[in-house]
Amino acid sequence: MYLDEHERRRELYRLQAMLCQVLADPTRIELIELLGEGPKAVKELAQATGQRQAKISQHLAVLRQRGLVHAQRVGTEMHYSLTDSRILEACHLTRSLLLDQLLRQGELAESVLSERR
Amino acid sequence: MYLDEHERRRELYRLQAMLCQVLADPTRIELIELLGEGPKAVKELAQATGQRQAKISQHLAVLRQRGLVHAQRVGTEMHYSLTDSRILEACHLTRSLLLDQLLRQGELAESVLSERR
DNA sequence: TTCCTGTATTCGAATGCGCGAATATTCTAA
DNA sequence: TTAGAATATTCGCGCATTCGAATACAGGAA
Incomplete structure (x- = not known):
């Protein structure tokens, strides 16, 4: 039942993915x-x-x-x-990440529009 | 194309879910x-x-x-x-959440074991 | 050009997920 | 005990995702 460091890390990633899946x-x-x-x-x-x-x-x-x-x-x-309560934190962090992405995309869209004028 | 506040919030949740899906x-x-x-x-x-x-x-x-x-x-x-870089932060936060969960489960397991002795 | 290395894409099969519909379960009140 | 309200579970379908295998593509060197 003991895993080497590599396998342990991979097992952790697997569990983390399952957690993210719940938030998805x-x-x-x-x-x-x-x-x-x-x-x-x-x-x-x-x-x-x-x-x-x-x-x-x-x-x-x-x-x-x-x-x-x-x-x-x-x-x-x-x-x-x-x-x-850190579940909420995780949600808020991913949301702020998302909002930044949307902002960047918005700026990109605006710059494309201004180029075309 | 303008949504009321309720729909906008729901649309945000949808996008956030897509982001989490990527991390899953x-x-x-x-x-x-x-x-x-x-x-x-x-x-x-x-x-x-x-x-x-x-x-x-x-x-x-x-x-x-x-x-x-x-x-x-x-x-x-x-x-x-x-x-x-906040993508990394989000990963780290969900991982620390996971680790806490695992710790709690470990404690639970130990307490169950000690009860049975 | 042709070959080789590095990378991307497509396809098909297997698996997993979310949903509605129907049904079960559990508790309270009468 | 029966009725009813609140919640949980099961089933089956459609859809998305993941993976390996095979293939395509792009750039550099000979």
Whole structure:
């Protein structure tokens, strides 16, 4: 069960890819954002996102299985919350990366337009 | 072409998911890490990762199309480099998130083991 | 030109993912 | 106990992704 350094590094990359895969869905990102405001019931999440309940439950199951969120029964409801606030940080960092990309593309588009004038 | 705030937010989530999707592959993560050290030729990358050249080119094409890396001809070689160092930051943040998760799971496993003694 | 090296692309098969629809499950209240 | 509300799960389809294999392409040297 002991791996050499090379294999260990590669195994880490594999796990990291699985983590990123969880973040690679718009609905799950929105759920993470909403849960960043505090614990919420499934119904609330479905309402806030405008998605069907079954779909929300499916995505919550993915987040749960990967340990990103934690579920707690409260009467008949299930209250979900983030297990680690750094999940939010990761989301925000990738978003700022994205925004910079979009800005750059916007500048590129503008410069192309001004060349053509 | 103008979207209301709700639709704009959702469009942003969609783009962010696409960005995360790019980071959701172990080979691509390794390439990003390697390029974090500085520009490298395809051959070097293939050698460093131990993967076939065609596979590396395929993944580089994905990174290129999403604007994460930039390619430059140098003689007969193509030198790839990161377009933004924050890509590395994003990788490092998700990795530290992962490591914390693994640590927590390790502690959990240990506590379960000690209970059984 | 021809050969060789380095790189890119295409194709097909296998696998994985997200979704809607339908159905199960779990808890509370009556 | 039954009814109903909240949530979870299963199934099957369509779609995207990954990979190896084969091939194409581009530039330098002879």
